[in-house]
Amino acid sequence: MRVVSADGCTITGNAELVRAATENVIRNAVSHTEEGTQVDVVLKHVPNSQGGDAVIRVRDHGKGVPEASLVDIFLPFYRVGDARERSAGGSGLGLSITDRAVRLHGGSVKAENSADGGLVVELKFPLTANETPAAKEAIPVSSSV
Ligand SMILES: Nc1ncnc2c1ncn2[C@@H]1O[C@H](COP(=O)(O)OP(=O)(O)O)[C@@H](O)[C@H]1O
Numbered sequence: 001m002r003v004v005s006a007d008g009c010t011i012t013g014n015a016e017l018v019r020a021a022t023e024n025v026i027r028n029a030v031s032h033t034e035e036g037t038q039v040d041v042v043l044k045h046v047p048n049s050q051g052g053d054a055v056i057r058v059r060d061h062g063k064g065v066p067e068a069s070l071v072d073i074f075l076p077f078y079r080v081g082d083a084r085e086r087s088a089g090g091s092g093l094g095l096s097i098t099d100r101a102v103r104l105h106g107g108s109v110k111a112e113n114s115a116d117g118g119l120v121v122e123l124k125f126p127l128t129a130n131e132t133p134a135a136k137e138a139i140p141v142s143s144s145v
């Protein structure tokens with residue numbers, strides 16, 4: 001796993017949940033791909049009219065996910081065919097936990113297949129303190145890895 005770049009940014013929320021959300025995605029990128037293939041992680045500050053987002057993009061070089069399953073992989077217990085037969089991964093809960101944790105911070109997560117192979121998962125957290133349940137706990141989460 002290689003952190004390609006990391007902008008400095010601080011979001012407000014529950015550090016443990018943000019860590020778990022990100023870790024589940026990175027673990028998938030490692031465990032659902034061939035050994036020795038690269039996993040790239042980028043943290044970007046993306047400005048917008050509401051103060052901007054912290055965007056974490058995790059990119060691997062595996063087979064990706066069938067287009068028809070790109071939304072379903074965030075459902076509890078959903079696993080794509082060959083992952084069910086292999087020991088790779090876990091219970092099929094990781095991405096549903098990620099989705100829940102990101103939403104609790106007012107953010108979102110999506111997956112897409114990269115044009116040249118591999119899965120790209122993007123987690124987006126708003127940088128401005130907001131009224132979401134997690135943000136009310138007001139624990140700053142910094143970008144230091
Ligand atoms: N990086 C990836 N490459 C290929 N398939 C993936 C990747 N990440 C997730 N998946 C697919 O999405 C399913 C759901 O992921 P997740 O909820 O983390 O469950 P699991 O416990 O199987 O890792 C996985 O079983 C796998 O089929």
Ligand SMILES: [Mg+2]
Pocket residue numbers: 024027028089090092093094095
């Ligand atoms: Mg997983």
